[in-house]
Amino acid sequence: MTSSAPAPTKTGDFIRDIIDEDLKAGRHTKVITRFPPEPNGFLHIGHAKSICLNFGLALEYREKLGAGTRCHLRFDDTDPAKEDTLFEDGIQADVRWLGFDWDGLYHASDYFEQMYDYAEHLIKEGKAFVCSLTDAEIKEYRGNVTTPGKNSPYRDRSVEENLDLFRRMRKGEFKDSEHVLRGKIDMANANMKMRDPMLYRIRHTAHHMTGDKWCIYPMYDYAHPISDAIEGITHSICTLEFENNRELYDWTIDNLIDYAKFPSRPHQYEFARLNLNYTVLSKRRLLELVEGKHVSGWDDPRLPTIAGLRRRGYTPESIRNFCTTVGVAKANSVVDMAQLEFCIRDDLNQSAPRVLAVLKPLKVVITNYPDDQVQELDAAYFPPDFPKQASRKIPFSKEIYVEQDDFMLEPIKDFHRLAPGKEVRLRYAYCITCTNVVKDEDGNVTELHATYDPATLGANPEGRKVKGTIHWVSAKHAANAEVRLYDRLLSVEAPPAGKDSEFLNAVNPNALQVLTDCKVERSLAESKAGERFQFERQGYFIADEKDHKPGALVFNRIVTLKDSWARAQKK
RNA sequence: UGGGGUGUCGCCAAGUGGUAAGGCAGCUGGUUCUGAUCCAGCCAUUCCGAGGUUCAAAUCCUUGCACCCCAGCCA
Numbered sequence: 001m002t003s004s005a006p007a008p009t010k011t012g013d014f015i016r017d018i019i020d021e022d023l024k025a026g027r028h029t030k031v032i033t034r035f036p037p038e039p040n041g042f043l044h045i046g047h048a049k050s051i052c053l054n055f056g057l058a059l060e061y062r063e064k065l066g067a068g069t070r071c072h073l074r075f076d077d078t079d080p081a082k083e084d085t086l087f088e089d090g091i092q093a094d095v096r097w098l099g100f101d102w103d104g105l106y107h108a109s110d111y112f113e114q115m116y117d118y119a120e121h122l123i124k125e126g127k128a129f130v131c132s133l134t135d136a137e138i139k140e141y142r143g144n145v146t147t148p149g150k151n152s153p154y155r156d157r158s159v160e161e162n163l164d165l166f167r168r169m170r171k172g173e174f175k176d177s178e179h180v181l182r183g184k185i186d187m188a189n190a191n192m193k194m195r196d197p198m199l200y201r202i203r204h205t206a207h208h209m210t211g212d213k214w215c216i217y218p219m220y221d222y223a224h225p226i227s228d229a230i231e232g233i234t235h236s237i238c239t240l241e242f243e244n245n246r247e248l249y250d251w252t253i254d255n256l257i258d259y260a261k262f263p264s265r266p267h268q269y270e271f272a273r274l275n276l277n278y279t280v281l282s283k284r285r286l287l288e289l290v291e292g293k294h295v296s297g298w299d300d301p302r303l304p305t306i307a308g309l310r311r312r313g314y315t316p317e318s319i320r321n322f323c324t325t326v327g328v329a330k331a332n333s334v335v336d337m338a339q340l341e342f343c344i345r346d347d348l349n350q351s352a353p354r355v356l357a358v359l360k361p362l363k364v365v366i367t368n369y370p371d372d373q374v375q376e377l378d379a380a381y382f383p384p385d386f387p388k389q390a391s392r393k394i395p396f397s398k399e400i401y402v403e404q405d406d407f408m409l410e411p412i413k414d415f416h417r418l419a420p421g422k423e424v425r426l427r428y429a430y431c432i433t434c435t436n437v438v439k440d441e442d443g444n445v446t447e448l449h450a451t452y453d454p455a456t457l458g459a460n461p462e463g464r465k466v467k468g469t470i471h472w473v474s475a476k477h478a479a480n481a482e483v484r485l486y487d488r489l490l491s492v493e494a495p496p497a498g499k500d501s502e503f504l505n506a507v508n509p510n511a512l513q514v515l516t517d518c519k520v521e522r523s524l525a526e527s528k529a530g531e532r533f534q535f536e537r538q539g540y541f542i543a544d545e546k547d548h549k550p551g552a553l554v555f556n557r558i559v560t561l562k563d564s565w566a567r568a569q570k571k
Numbered sequence: 572u573g574g575g576g577u578g579u580c581g582c583c584a585a586g587u588g589g590u591a592a593g594g595c596a597g598c599u600g601g602u603u604c605u606g607a608u609c610c611a612g613c614c615a616u617u618c619c620g621a622g623g624u625u626c627a628a629a630u631c632c633u634u635g636c637a638c639c640c641c642a643g644c645c646a
Contacts, residue, residue: 011585011593038646079645135644144642146572180644190574192641201644220646243575244641270576272639277582325594327584329577332639336582339595349608383608416606425604460604469604537605565606 013328015053015269019061019235028264031061032234034072035095035102036224038079039087039208042298043094043306045319045340046274046281052323053271054237055100070103072231077109078223080207088208090298094306099316106231108223109209115218115226116170119181119199121257123162128199129155130165131182138180141187142195148188149195155184169202172215176202181216185251193244194251197221221245225252225266232263239273240330246270274326275334278488279304280495285503294507301556302489302511312486313532313542313558318347337488341559348532348540348558353381356394356427356471357520357535357555359483361401363475364448366432369398374474377457379428392523396429399475401519402448406470409437409445414568416468418448423461425469427536431456471536478519481553483541485513524553537561 012020022028033054037047058071073095077083095102122128131152133141143149157165169179181200189195199222204215218226228236236249246268253265280286281304289295289303298305301312309319322343326335356379376393402418411419418424423433436449453461460466489511495503520535527533529548534540539560548554 013584017587036646040646076646082645138644139642142642145574147642148573149642177644192574195642198644203644217644219644224646238646240576241640242646245646247575272577325583327594329584331577331584333583336595339583342595345607354605354607383603383605385603385609414606427604429604431604456604458604466604468606471605534605534607537607539607561605561607563606568606 030068036074036076038076040082045304049274072104073102074106080205225249228266229262233266236266236268277493278337278490318344352532352534354534358401360404362404368451395474395477397474400472473519477522479525481518481520483515483518485557
């Protein structure tokens with residue numbers, strides 16, 4: 001009896017430990033998280049880790065703490081130059097596809113007015129000032145990691161002047177970059193993020209949500225903590241590179257005028273982002289692959305984007321399981337692609353019906369089988385020890401196709417398949433023995449002749465062992481199909497550390513191989529886009545969601561089956 | 572050379588002073604009309620290194636070392 005895939009064993013992680021302690025100490029009575037993407041691109045599997053963490057936490061703790069515990073989807077839309085509604089739509093679709101729903105859809109831009117008020121308050125308190133240094137001067141005054149910065153000459157402007165300037169910034173009296181609002185903290189702080197950080201910049205650019213209402217926009221470090229505070233976020237979870245920003249996150253919240261009014265004092269916690277070998281996860285590289293037309297689009301099945309994985313045939317369940325198996329911790333790490341591949345095989349092993357498909361056909365004529373006879377044979381969709389027990393009929397006739405790779409003119413040791421004089425079992429059908437090899441003038445094998453043993457249908461042959469079983473398809477009943485064989489995006493674990501486009505050299509030229517003369521069993525002629533199958537002995541495939549239609553069958557290989565024979569060959 | 576982090580099996584990752592979980596990968600063997608699945612077994616005398624405290628240390632102390640992040644008017 002095959003048990004259904006056990007849920008991955010999950011041990012607690014440091015985030016859950018923190019939450020448990022907070023709850024125990026009475027600091028919170030509910031847990032509110034948020035997933036805060038910037039709507040400037042597509043989500044990838046790295047985001048899935050964050051989504052599973054944030055939404056997963058809300059789901060888990062809601063069971064103990066009841067309603068009120070929730071996870072928001074918030075678009076971090078503070079840079080109008082890069083962001084777009086189009087991306088928001090894609091992100092929402094991806095989150096939903098992964099199986100999550102948000103309790104409230106928000107935008108950082110919802111709070112622009114309030115952020116502005118807080119900024120005026122900061123100015124009145126003498127904690128922020130309008131700086132009129134140029135871009136280059138600001139950079140110069142900031143110092144570097146080993147030398148302290150210098151105070152801006154505008155740092156001591158009066159509250160009145162600052163207020164006046166800031167109000168005029170809002171009114172649009174200045175050009176882009178003419179002034180900025182900065183927090184007045186400490187130019188000598190060892191944490192560079194605390195050297196009078198920029199809070200607002202002037203951008204005469206329309207925003208996809210607020211239109212032309214604003215020409216000054218808050219920076220991430222100012223907008224994020226305020227958004228969290230307003231929404232009552234209890235645990236604000238982000239990735240490791242924001243560790244240095246935490247001090248500023250705290251400074252911002254602690255200096256809000258109505259600090260005490262907020263439902264909870266949010267705290268930021270950082271975890272290690274996901275890294276995967278044999279692929280790329282950086283926004284920049286993904287963008288370059290798409291814009292450089294190295295792939296067909298954001299949903300190219302070679303890509304680790306959510307849209308790409310979906311089209312490739314990955315299930316949401318398998319991705320969620322993957323996220324829980326990789327865990328949540330603080331050490332930078334690179335997860336092995338084999339882990340992801342395991343998760344999808346594990347899922348599909350349970351759910352995908354088995355069918356027969358010949359990818360690279362080699363015709364076999366069964367010389368002792370009656371010319372016009374056709375037998376309808378029973379073929380189970382799932383192995384006998386599975387709970388599901390559906391089956392279909394597959395036609396058997398005199399001419400069939402088998403896989404080219406399942407024949408060897410001169411078989412090597414331990415090759416259990418077809419070769420001159422050798423006998424194999426045809427899955428769900430008879431055993432056949434290869435009696436003759438037909439070649440063209442170049443010596444290529446073009447056809448095989450074989451004889452079948454009528455006594456071997458549903459029974460073992462008498463007095464001999466047949467080791468191999470191969471898949472096949474009846475020549476005159478088979479449907480034609482295009483099959484896209486996908487493999488890992490990169491041919492090396494990690495592209496060279498180099499900047500620019502060097503990683504393109506690491507792109508696996510065989511990440512996509514298109515086969516157009518495939519022969520698939522009759523039943524697949526009626527398959528629908530999005531249906532997943534196991535092509536026996538080969539792998540899991542999905543009928544392409546865009547291109548597959550009746551009469552023009554197109555299947556994508558999701559992942560191969562484990563192949564210990566192939567592995568043994570490599571040694 | 573400043574500050575913030577991290578170092579436990581090939582890859583993830585538990586472990587919170589009591590004598591190294593689990594998953595993936597790998598290796599053996601068994602079952603099998605998928606060289607798949609499934610099943611059984613193996614896989615860290617040792618936790619970045621060196622000292623120290625302790626009856627007892629991956630866990631505490633000292634001191635090295637390695638790697639990551641911070642000098643966008645990006646997030």
